[in-house]
Amino acid sequence: MSPLFLNALEVILNGLMAGIMYSLVALGFVLIFKASGIFNYAQGVMALFAALTLVGFQTGQVPFAHLINAMFGTEIHHWGSGMNTFLAIILTMIVMIIFAWLLEKIVLKHMVNQAPIILFMTTIGLAYFMEGFGDLMWGADIKTMDVGLPSGGSIWLEDFTKGWAAEGTEYYGMYIDVLDVWAAGIAILLVIALTLFSQYTKTGRALRAVADDHQAALTVGISLRTIWIIVWSLAGFVALVAGIMWGSKSGVQFSLSLIALKALPVLILGGFTSIPGAIIGGLIIGVGEKLFEFSIGGMIGGATENWFAYVLALAFLMFRPQGLFGEKIIERV
């Protein structure tokens, strides 16, 4: 096999892995959109916030240390040597649930029956708020996250593929980050768990009922507000997983929240209401943008990953306005 073909294959594999990472964020969007019709822009910031909180607990930072120091002139930063990763994850999840509960109590319950655009804007406001809140609570410096996941290139794959190239050509084997493989595995587990949850548990049935019709769900005695808290907690959980994955990959910093922007084209490609759509859309976008950068990107100045996903999704929408797996849009006058 020629090295060019092998390189392309490597690019496709890496694209698939990147796509899975995008899907992780897109999943959170789909969950909330299905259950409440809210297009949650804050999903990316929620991932950042979850990651910040996790690192904060792990390293034993004092929350709001910066603010307290500025107000009282003290010099505090850590309260100890930190805690066990597992405990920190549990505590972070509790924080995310409290957050979901507060959000419902303070904001969302007033927003029933508002236009979708207003709800969308609310989540953008929420994104700003959480970004400021996260920075204020844990500081804005770049943090490294270590939850014990392996990282670095896979030596095994490199050795395995080294012999594939034709005789006499230089080829050093494929490079794939082990962390990405882990992320893919975790994403698959997550999707299976979410599907099982929504298909076979009582709460899951209630979630689907709310997604179908708010009023009908209310009439059969499902509490809309409880469901919303559950949904936002679930989205917080997905955000935590995405935050751990992205945080381990590229550090916990502001740019983590920008992955939400990467998840948007995935969403419109796959359709807002479909969990499989989020996965397939992610894979298409991941492979598409990596291949485009590999084949054409170099010729037109590089860094095409910034916009290619959007243009691909846009071109796609021209033929299928509801996305790949979205429900058909029926309009009545």
Place this chain on the structure above:
Amino acid sequence: MFYRESGDFKTNYADDQQSFPIKLDRYAVWILLAFAFFVVPFFINDYWEKSVLVPFLVWSMAALGLNILTGYCGQVSLGTGGFMAVGAYSCYKLMVAFPGLNIFFVVILAGLITAVVGIAFGLPSLRIKGFYLAVATLASQFFLIWMFNKIPWFYNYSSSGMITAPERTMFGIAISGPSAPSWATYLFCLTLVTIFAFMARNLTRGRIGRAWKSIHDMDIAAEIIGIPPLQAKLSAFAVSSFYIGMSGAMLFGVYLGSAEPGEAFGIDKSFLVLFMVIIGGLGSILGSFLGAAFLILVPVLMKNIMVGAFGWPADLAAHLELLFIGALIMFFLVVEPHGLAQLWRMTKEKLRLWPFPH
């Protein structure tokens, strides 16, 4: 008691259909304009110009543009930053290519170029609606910024990749460039914004504006009663991009002086303008101004209080500001989803009845 329309008799159609039919409204606008044009320029200093007045005017222009598209025509756009960049770069290229051209026309031409680009990026709106369209407009945002970063022709092959506004004049007075006096840049922006705000007001009251509003309410129904969606949507994109392009040209040429696309016209600027429109009030010209004033003044005020009065570190203040703005946006959407303009409308209703309760 004092604010009322009764007793304000109109004897011909021209009177009845003027921009501000109520006498007191009209007087208030004239007094405000007279104050802005004839009093402020004598007292303006560099601080007020650079951190309050000129940014307010520039962002009002952008908010007006987006309000036409989103508020009146109902097409949500997140590509404002990209279109402002188009305005800024066409302004730059025109300034360099025609050194003798009056800067007023440079800004208008930059707006026209942006309008053409806006029509091109508005084409998907005929097929894609709602959130799908909002996300699709992000394509224009990212693609345009990338293009201005990567194609050297746009920044005239300068080594830093930045564009810097040369000095250009109007009636012999420098408007752009480092030596432009405060009052001149202020008056320049004020004139443009005043002219085009009046134009927007009348455009949205007329036939085109009604077509936009009907598309906003329900595009299929609008099509059935005979409004061509192609013309209505694309004209909204064109007019909106024209305004946004002019504001981008003013932001770069008059206010910033030099710009780098990712920094000055990034996605956060698109959101900023959208916030202005929502907080000010969708579908209201006054709202665009109120929203812009709110989002320009609050950060300045907060910074002054926290850094100036309390002596807190600047990064802490920036985080608090972010938190506060986010909370304010949510607060506004919960309390008054129709924005500041609606508050003003309610105040007027109250004023009409005052001092009687019913």
